[in-house]
Amino acid sequence: MAGTQYRGSDIKDVNQFLDDSQGLESKREKEIGQHIGYRYDVNLVPDYDRITPFLQKYMETMGWDDLNWLEDIHMGYEDGNAAVFDRNVNGWVRVPDTIALPDNQQDRDMIARELLLKFQMSDRHPLVSLRKAYTKF
Amino acid sequence: MAGMSDAELREMTQEERAKLLGMTTEQLTGRSLFIEFDPDAEERFTYPWAPDVDYNKRIEIDTDAMTSTEVNSKARSLMEEGYGTLVVQNPRGKHGLGVGILNRLNLIFDGSLGYFAVGLIDGPNVRIKGRVGWSCGENMMSGTIVVEKNAGSTFGAAIRGGDLVCRGSVGSRTGIDMKGGTIIVGGDTGALSGFMMQRGRMVVCGNAGKNLGDSMYDGTIYVGGKIQSLGVDAIEAELTDLDRKWLTRKLSQYELMPDAGVDHFTKIVAGKQLWNYDNLEPTEKKLIL
Numbered sequence: 001m002a003g004t005q006y007r008g009s010d011i012k013d014v015n016q017f018l019d020d021s022q023g024l025e026s027k028r029e030k031e032i033g034q035h036i037g038y039r040y041d042v043n044l045v046p047d048y049d050r051i052t053p054f055l056q057k058y059m060e061t062m063g064w065d066d067l068n069w070l071e072d073i074h075m076g077y078e079d080g081n082a083a084v085f086d087r088n089v090n091g092w093v094r095v096p097d098t099i100a101l102p103d104n105q106q107d108r109d110m111i112a113r114e115l116l117l118k119f120q121m122s123d124r125h126p127l128v129s130l131r132k133a134y135t136k137f
Numbered sequence: 138m139a140g141m142s143d144a145e146l147r148e149m150t151q152e153e154r155a156k157l158l159g160m161t162t163e164q165l166t167g168r169s170l171f172i173e174f175d176p177d178a179e180e181r182f183t184y185p186w187a188p189d190v191d192y193n194k195r196i197e198i199d200t201d202a203m204t205s206t207e208v209n210s211k212a213r214s215l216m217e218e219g220y221g222t223l224v225v226q227n228p229r230g231k232h233g234l235g236v237g238i239l240n241r242l243n244l245i246f247d248g249s250l251g252y253f254a255v256g257l258i259d260g261p262n263v264r265i266k267g268r269v270g271w272s273c274g275e276n277m278m279s280g281t282i283v284v285e286k287n288a289g290s291t292f293g294a295a296i297r298g299g300d301l302v303c304r305g306s307v308g309s310r311t312g313i314d315m316k317g318g319t320i321i322v323g324g325d326t327g328a329l330s331g332f333m334m335q336r337g338r339m340v341v342c343g344n345a346g347k348n349l350g351d352s353m354y355d356g357t358i359y360v361g362g363k364i365q366s367l368g369v370d371a372i373e374a375e376l377t378d379l380d381r382k383w384l385t386r387k388l389s390q391y392e393l394m395p396d397a398g399v400d401h402f403t404k405i406v407a408g409k410q411l412w413n414y415d416n417l418e419p420t421e422k423k424l425i426l
Contacts, residue, residue, distance in 0.1 A: 040354075042355050064262070123185050
């Protein structure tokens, strides 16, 4: 089946996958029962005018002039909830309902970056236990 | 199944055919870890196990008579002692130098490096005052790498995050299988750059060789010079104001901003004609067998 043209549906609205968790629009998506492609624009580059003080402090601590790896972090949507993909555990981590979501993807992405960074650097991250169990040096 | 005619099979949906064979399909979505963020989590910028280093605490080591393993072990022990700036003298093209550093650190190589230089890093700022061999920055997670001269092939292979910069030209298959991060090339890049790129951004200030972005799934490639040819499913897209703003910021940061600005850059993205999302595909393969 490689090489087939399974085009997904376009992302139209920032709340698209909150309002409709399945997001099945195209004929092919309905047929296979699965949304094709990401639920956010992975190619969206950050707008540095919207950077938060916490992220600014992180950049200064690391000696970076920009967001570096966090440029690839976006707020995504899973099962109708806002969530962020954590590459270090290969899974989605949900954003609590108590956090109000801004009305645009750029500001949501900044929140996603803050939350993911705090989580990855915390003791409750699964990588801490994995490191204890498997580290070699 | 044996009792079914071809006409009857044709009328069935894919799912019905699969069920008839007693096969089930797999739901690929909804595999959450069911972990929620803690909104009150402590402010912390490095991994819990990472040693606390001071950028102002600087040391130089002469690695002329050392093996790659000895150099890398030495770098780790110096970080444990709190050194935040490490200058490596006489690297003499050794392979695999500076790999696997998972902490913030200023790492300066005073010379050229061999294959797989500073791969798998997560955090450090690396400056290489020379050339590098194949696969520099392979599987890099975060941090910055700046190569002052030219780089070999597969520069930034499978990079996942961070900025990987070569001020000179690079070989072929730059950013092959890249899954994030930014690769910047001050000069030209060879054939098949961005091959099977999945995410991230590649900026080439000079020219790009044949089959640029071949079979790319996603991500963006910006080229300032000429593109010899585009690969399968790589297409030109419109440069937005946000792209211009980001390119200007990024290139200025590494002092690679062309005199002509960034308006002449060509933006390449995936045509998404090769995407293959089908949760019944494994079943279909079994049917053929």
